[in-house]
Amino acid sequence: MNILKAFQRPKTIPYQFHYEGILGTSASLRFDCLDADLAEIACKLALEHIAQLENIFSSYNPNSTLMQWHGTQTLPCELASVLDNAEDWRIRTRGAFAPGVTHPNACWEKLDESTYKRLDVPPFTLNAIAKGAIVDDVAHLIEQAYPDITQIVVNIGGDLCVRGRKLVRAGVQSSDDGASPLTVIGLCNQAIATSGNARRGLHIRDPRTAQPVTHTPLVSVVATSAQLADVLSTACSVLTIQESLALVASTPESEAMLVDAAGQQFKSAGWKQLERQARTAC
Numbered sequence: 001m002n003i004l005k006a007f008q009r010p011k012t013i014p015y016q017f018h019y020e021g022i023l024g025t026s027a028s029l030r031f032d033c034l035d036a037d038l039a040e041i042a043c044k045l046a047l048e049h050i051a052q053l054e055n056i057f058s059s060y061n062p063n064s065t066l067m068q069w070h071g072t073q074t075l076p077c078e079l080a081s082v083l084d085n086a087e088d089w090r091i092r093t094r095g096a097f098a099p100g101v102t103h104p105n106a107c108w109e110k111l112d113e114s115t116y117k118r119l120d121v122p123p124f125t126l127n128a129i130a131k132g133a134i135v136d137d138v139a140h141l142i143e144q145a146y147p148d149i150t151q152i153v154v155n156i157g158g159d160l161c162v163r164g165r166k167l168v169r170a171g172v173q174s175s176d177d178g179a180s181p182l183t184v185i186g187l188c189n190q191a192i193a194t195s196g197n198a199r200r201g202l203h204i205r206d207p208r209t210a211q212p213v214t215h216t217p218l219v220s221v222v223a224t225s226a227q228l229a230d231v232l233s234t235a236c237s238v239l240t241i242q243e244s245l246a247l248v249a250s251t252p253e254s255e256a257m258l259v260d261a262a263g264q265q266f267k268s269a270g271w272k273q274l275e276r277q278a279r280t281a282c
Helices: 002-007 036-057 077-092 127-145 226-238 241-249 271-280
Strands: 013-022 025-033 072-074 108-110 115-118 151-156 159-164 168-172 183-187 191-195 218-223 255-259 265-267
Touching (some): 013 036, 025 036, 036 077, 077 127, 077 226, 127 151, 127 159, 127 191, 127 226, 159 226, 183 191, 183 271, 191 226, 218 226, 226 241, 241 255, 255 271
Antiparallel strands (some): 025 151, 072 115, 108 115, 159 191, 168 183, 191 218, 218 255, 255 265
């Protein structure tokens, strides 16, 4: 027995960190490794990177790259990538997902690989996609920088990304008041985002009509990235439930749970498997 133990890998420890006031919300970071100092170093790098990305994407900071963008400019690759993705999904959803708060039209024109022209349209925001992009970028940075960290969980305001070989348990909350989750799922190298008025009140508008949407108070989407889950959960809050389920079904490796105004739940074909995975998740 002692010989066998000598060949066993040391068991990693999940080091968890929680912060308030990150991107205007709360953030939780989990790094599984053997060394508490390594987890602390990774956490420091993650927070620094979040701050750097916030200075690019923030709609609330008048000095951010996004808010300082006027006319034609060469933009950083992080912003350019999100702009391209947002435009692709605006077209794919026919304006159900759109950066324009009160219109479904294009907000910029891409001139070359990194040069964009901001169009003369009403204000727009990247809030429905940027937080997921930041979560993904932080998880990827830590994964590349510290291979001895075997499990990574980055959760900012409910946009959660899991990287590593273990299943991680995630709850779908009906609101932000600490109530019991509607359901619990298991994620492995996946991400989840939740949108809807049940969490934050009437804040989602249909860009095609500029009217608040109320028919689907809660949407949770699991996808391969937090950015994709962010986009899909926002689009599904605007589309009808049947349109939403069709959109998710047409997007590889994506699943969704929607709750209508009467409280009835609608789940995509693979959602129950995610719930079953929660039994063995940690």
